[in-house]
Amino acid sequence: xxxxxxxxxxxxxxxxxxxxxxxxxxxxxxxxxxxxxxxxxxxxxxxxxxxxxxxxxxxxxxxxxxxxxxxxxxxxxxxxxxxxxxxxxxxxxxxxxxxxxxxxxxxxxxxxxxxxxxxxxxxxxxxxxxxxxxxxxxxxxxxxxxxxxxxxxxxxxxxx
Numbered sequence: 001x002x003x004x005x006x007x008x009x010x011x012x013x014x015x016x017x018x019x020x021x022x023x024x025x026x027x028x029x030x031x032x033x034x035x036x037x038x039x040x041x042x043x044x045x046x047x048x049x050x051x052x053x054x055x056x057x058x059x060x061x062x063x064x065x066x067x068x069x070x071x072x073x074x075x076x077x078x079x080x081x082x083x084x085x086x087x088x089x090x091x092x093x094x095x096x097x098x099x100x101x102x103x104x105x106x107x108x109x110x111x112x113x114x115x116x117x118x119x120x121x122x123x124x125x126x127x128x129x130x131x132x133x134x135x136x137x138x139x140x141x142x143x144x145x146x147x148x149x150x151x152x153x154x155x156x157x158x159x160x
Contacts (some may be wrong), residue, residue, distance in 0.1 A: 035157035038146030121149035
């Protein structure tokens with residue numbers, strides 16, 4: 001890993017930094033394939049106030065931090081669905097996503113031990129990464145409100 005990375009829950013006041021990380025990665029790797037409607041919908045979903053509102057509801061966010069900067073994040077809904085997983089370009093392919101998912105699975109299992117599988121609606125860009133993490137495609141690509149995604153899932157019995 002480029003620098004020592006630590007993992008923890010998102011703290012109050014960090015939603016702006018988390019949102020900026022997400023948008024930087026989205027703009028480079030995913031956004032170019034989206035329609036204007038999709039980009040607008042995605043931006044609404046990752047707005048700092050939306051992140052905070054979901055975090056106080058049925059979602060939780062974990063972050064990866066290096067040298068005081070947030071370099072990765074995962075958001076989980078209902079202890080069984082990856083809503084967002086983004087890693088700074090300079091930290092990709094260094095185990096940050098794997099560590100974030102592992103932490104999220106641990107937290108989700110503690111909160112909901114009966115959970116049997118985790119799902120994600122992956123962008124085209126993310127499919128290979130999710131496959132490496134143990135997810136498999138469960139249906140055809142879909143587009144909802146301009147956001148294209150591939151539904152994927154992993155059985156927790158197969159998780160690391």
